[in-house]
Amino acid sequence: MKKLIALVGLAGAACAAVAAPDNVPLDGRALFEEKCAMCHRDMGMGTGLLQRRMDANIARLENRTDLTSEFVVMAARIGIGNMPRIPRGEASDAELRAIGDYLADSATRAP
Amino acid sequence: MKLSLPPGVSAAAMSAAFTDFASVVGAQWVLATDEDRQTYTDHFALDESRHAPAGAVVPSSVDEVREVVRIANKHRIPLWPISRGKNFGYGGAAPRLKGSVVLDLSRMKKIEVDVENGTVLVEPGVGFYDLHDYLRKNNIPLWISVPGNSWGSVAGNALDRGVGYTSYGDHTSKVCGLEVVLPDGDLVRTGMGAMDGAPTWQLYRYGFGPAWDQMFVQSNFGVVTKLGLWLMPEPESVYAIDMELDKPEDLGWMVDVLAEFRRDGTLQQAPSIGNWLRAAAVLTKRSDWYDKPGLLPDSVINAIRQRFGIGWWSASLRLYGYRDVNRAYADVITKRISAAGKVEIKTKEWERGTPVPPDPFMGYPITFPLQNANWYGGRAAHVGFSPVLPPRGDLAMEQFRRTHAIYTRYGFDYHASFAMGERHLTNVNQVLFDKDSPEMVKQANAMFIELVDDATRHRYGEYRTHLDYMDLVASTYDFNDHALRRLNEKVKAALDPNGIIAPGKNGIWSPGYEGERA
Numbered sequence: 001m002k003k004l005i006a007l008v009g010l011a012g013a014a015c016a017a018v019a020a021p022d023n024v025p026l027d028g029r030a031l032f033e034e035k036c037a038m039c040h041r042d043m044g045m046g047t048g049l050l051q052r053r054m055d056a057n058i059a060r061l062e063n064r065t066d067l068t069s070e071f072v073v074m075a076a077r078i079g080i081g082n083m084p085r086i087p088r089g090e091a092s093d094a095e096l097r098a099i100g101d102y103l104a105d106s107a108t109r110a111p
Numbered sequence: 112m113k114l115s116l117p118p119g120v121s122a123a124a125m126s127a128a129f130t131d132f133a134s135v136v137g138a139q140w141v142l143a144t145d146e147d148r149q150t151y152t153d154h155f156a157l158d159e160s161r162h163a164p165a166g167a168v169v170p171s172s173v174d175e176v177r178e179v180v181r182i183a184n185k186h187r188i189p190l191w192p193i194s195r196g197k198n199f200g201y202g203g204a205a206p207r208l209k210g211s212v213v214l215d216l217s218r219m220k221k222i223e224v225d226v227e228n229g230t231v232l233v234e235p236g237v238g239f240y241d242l243h244d245y246l247r248k249n250n251i252p253l254w255i256s257v258p259g260n261s262w263g264s265v266a267g268n269a270l271d272r273g274v275g276y277t278s279y280g281d282h283t284s285k286v287c288g289l290e291v292v293l294p295d296g297d298l299v300r301t302g303m304g305a306m307d308g309a310p311t312w313q314l315y316r317y318g319f320g321p322a323w324d325q326m327f328v329q330s331n332f333g334v335v336t337k338l339g340l341w342l343m344p345e346p347e348s349v350y351a352i353d354m355e356l357d358k359p360e361d362l363g364w365m366v367d368v369l370a371e372f373r374r375d376g377t378l379q380q381a382p383s384i385g386n387w388l389r390a391a392a393v394l395t396k397r398s399d400w401y402d403k404p405g406l407l408p409d410s411v412i413n414a415i416r417q418r419f420g421i422g423w424w425s426a427s428l429r430l431y432g433y434r435d436v437n438r439a440y441a442d443v444i445t446k447r448i449s450a451a452g453k454v455e456i457k458t459k460e461w462e463r464g465t466p467v468p469p470d471p472f473m474g475y476p477i478t479f480p481l482q483n484a485n486w487y488g489g490r491a492a493h494v495g496f497s498p499v500l501p502p503r504g505d506l507a508m509e510q511f512r513r514t515h516a517i518y519t520r521y522g523f524d525y526h527a528s529f530a531m532g533e534r535h536l537t538n539v540n541q542v543l544f545d546k547d548s549p550e551m552v553k554q555a556n557a558m559f560i561e562l563v564d565d566a567t568r569h570r571y572g573e574y575r576t577h578l579d580y581m582d583l584v585a586s587t588y589d590f591n592d593h594a595l596r597r598l599n600e601k602v603k604a605a606l607d608p609n610g611i612i613a614p615g616k617n618g619i620w621s622p623g624y625e626g627e628r629a
Contacts (some may be wrong), residue, residue: 038240038262038478043469045478049485052396077146082484082491084154084203087196088142089169089215 026095028102029109035091036061036099039083049082061103069100112148115163117189117210117614119623125165128186128212132168135178140169140218151196151213153205153578155484155492157552162205162578164191167213173292173336179214180334181296183611190214191613192334194235194267199260199481200495200541201271202578207615208627214334217264221337226251229342230287230313235266235335239476252345254474256280261476266338270328272575274530274537276472278379278431279343281532286324288312288339294332294607301327304339313339329575330599331613332606347463348434349473350441354448355422355455356384362424362511362529363504364452369426369531370502372447377440378531383539384426385528391415392483392526392543405522422455429472434462486524489545494555494579496540496562498571502531510538513565521558537574563587582629585618 032040039046040061050059058064061072073096079085091099102109116125133141142151143166151167152159168190170176183190191211196204204213216235222245223232231253233242239261246253256275258268269282279285288302299305301323304312316322327333356365365384372378395418401411416422428444430437437460445456461473469475484491500506507529518525526541540562544555559580563573567587576584588595599619603610610621620628 034241038238038476043477043479045481048393048479048482052485077150079154082481084197084199085150085152087150087167087204087215088147089140089167089213090195090217092139 026098028098028100031091031095031099032062032102035086035095046083062109064103065106067100067103067106069097069104072100072103073097112145112152112160112163114143114148115165115210117165117208118627120187120210124186125188125212128182128188129166129168131182131186132179132212135182136168136170136175140171142167142169142215151204151215153203155199155203155494155546156205156577157492157494157546157556157579159205161209162202162207163209164204164206164213165210167215169215169218171218173219173290173298176214176216176292176334176336177296177298180292180294180611183212184295184609187609188212188611189614190334190611192216192235194264194270195238195262197238197260197263198267198271199263199484200493200577201575205578207578207581207613208624211614216334216336219336224249224251224253224342225313226253228314229253229344230339231265231342232288232313232337232339233265234337235264237265238263239265239268243474243476246342253342254279254345255342255476256282256285257471257474257476258282259471259480260478261471262478262481265340266335269338269340270335272329274381276380276427277343277429277474279341280381282340283325283328285341286328286338287314287316287341289324289327289335290337291327291333291335294609294612298336299323299333302339313341326602329617331616331619332602334612343431343474345463346431346433348432348437349461350430350437351457351459351461351472352428352430352441352445353457353459354426354428355420356424356426357422357453357455359423359511359515360508361422361452361454363508365424365426365448365454365504366502366507366529366531366536367504368448368451369428370504370536372444373502373531373533377444378428379431380429381531381533382426382428383528383530384424386525387412387416387421387423387425388486388524388526389483389528389541390421390425391419392486393480394419394482396488397486397524398488406519407524427472434460483526483541484543486526486543487545487548487551489547491543492546493541493543494559494577495575496542496559496566497573497575498538498566499574500536500538500571502534502536507536507538510566510569510571514538514540514562517558517561517565521554521561523555523558538571579629581615581618 047059076086151164189211191206192214193204195217219234220236221234239257256277256279258273258275272283288304290300302318303309471477484493515525528539530537544551573584
């Protein structure tokens with residue numbers, strides 16, 4: 001635990017409430033930060049568990065280049081291993097799709 | 112997951128209720144597909160189907176909550192309110208009663224901070240990350256107390272008597288004022304909030320006459336829509352004393368020393384003395400060390416401890432306040448502990464003005480402790496068994512030995528901690544298991560029931576439990592032939608004659624659900 005804490009810089013999880021009107025495109029990065037970063041950035045349960053079965057460099061979802069939006073949506077709705085299912089009350093279909101698009105499009109993300 | 116209906120409710124009535132809910136919250140916020148139902152079950156449960164919901168309704172305001180409650184009364188539909196549904200190990204988002212409709216409050220995310228007085232008023236959807244980030248973003252020098260799983264709701268955690276790491280870690284004791292939708296749709300504010308516009312709602316707990324805050328904690332007497340909470344002013348300094356203890360029997364003297372510091376107020380925070388597996392299960396998994404069934408040999412336990420530098424028990428003390436005062440207290444504490452027994456002590460200090468590290472002892476929210484559920488691999492799961500004891504070393508040692516023997520007999524690795532309250536000791540035991548092993552699931556359930564029975568024989572009651580065991584634990588509170596249950600259910604019948612709000616929560620049922628008590 002101490003080691004985990006020592007490893008980490010501050011995960012930049014400045015979260016704004018995301019409530020965009022229908023005609024404004026959803027911000028996948030902001031939604032990822034609000035709804036996923038607690039587990040899928042540094043120090044998170046998801047990153048920690050993925051590190052147990054893959055290279056530490058790609059345990060962070062934002063470092064992956066092989067994710068598709070469909071896979072992200074499916075994983076969130078049906079859960080994987082320790083990851084519980086994410087209901088639509090927490091992330092709507094449109095929000096989850098925006099998060100999936102953000103993770104699938106590695107080219108637009110800063111390394 | 113197919114539609115489940117609560118007792119006495121027809122599919123037509125449920126459908127009519129969903130239509131009425133949609134007229135209030137909008138059709139997109141009534142969630143009743145097979146997939147929706149699956150997402151509101153308890154991912155970590157022994158048997159998810161036991162607590163299958165009929166669907167969920169997701170209001171965005173207190174007015175919508177009141178309307179939803181009125182509609183539920185009209186159609187006799189039981190609601191299961193959740194704040195964010197992250198009460199893992201205790202049921203997650205799932206209802207106690209199969210076929211209930213989850214009342215998901217996670218869209219209600221208002222935060223109002225009183226910077227000068229160090230308080231906050233939160234709606235149920237506000238998570239620990241949300242509140243932490245809000246305070247940091249606005250440069251507000253107040254710290255929150257976070258639990259080991261900070262994914263969840265600030266209000267929801269305090270309402271289930273969750274605990275955190277700092278001196279504000281007994282969360283329910285920091286609650287000051289609630290807003291509650293009653294089962295008939297009426298709206299009440301407790302404490303000073305009962306006076307419209309009072310500036311003291313979050314400052315003085317009791318108001319005038321009876322004080323009701325605790326009535327809505329671990330109960331089903333209303334739906335809390337706002338919760339006031341005191342926050343810690345950023346201290347000048349934090350002094351850390353981290354301790355590793357080498358032997359199982361070191362628990363006894365450590366409990367006695369810490370209990371004294373808690374009683375006399377030297378230590379304001381509630382340190383938790385955790386065994387090697389509490390630390391190890393977060394850092395590694397069993398199959399990396401041992402590939403056979405049955406218990407881990409001591410040689411493997413020693414190898415794990417050596418690899419990660421952890422004691423058989425570990426405990427972390429923290430002092431918050433002025434630097435000179437902290438140092439004086441730390442001197443007293445470390446001398447007394449070192450004189451009492453063999454212990455490895457590491458200390459460090461943080462001072463205001465330097466960066467706040469990402470440390471839960473300093474209010475930084477975390478989720479990594481949930482990694483422990485992956486210890487056995489598979490579809491990992493866990494339930495918590497947490498009896499309350501007097502804060503005495505000999506009793507703690509006896510509790511440890513008996514519980515360890517039961518874990519050993521059932522073939523589970525012992526995972527425990529003893530948290531030092533001001534006048535009590537909470538013995539939190541995690542039962543970790545692999546849900547993909549039916550035999551392990553069966554054994555976990557049998558062991559849990561035996562643990563409750565063992566604690567009850569010593570007259571120790573649990574402070575909190577999973578949906579599956581709410582009736583069992585409630586039945587152990589047995590003074591005068593369960594007089595507390597009679598009181599709870601009289602109050603329930605008076606406030607909620609139709610049994611709408613969270614039937615069965617903490618073993619409290621309404622007329623009409625007689626057959627449902629386990």
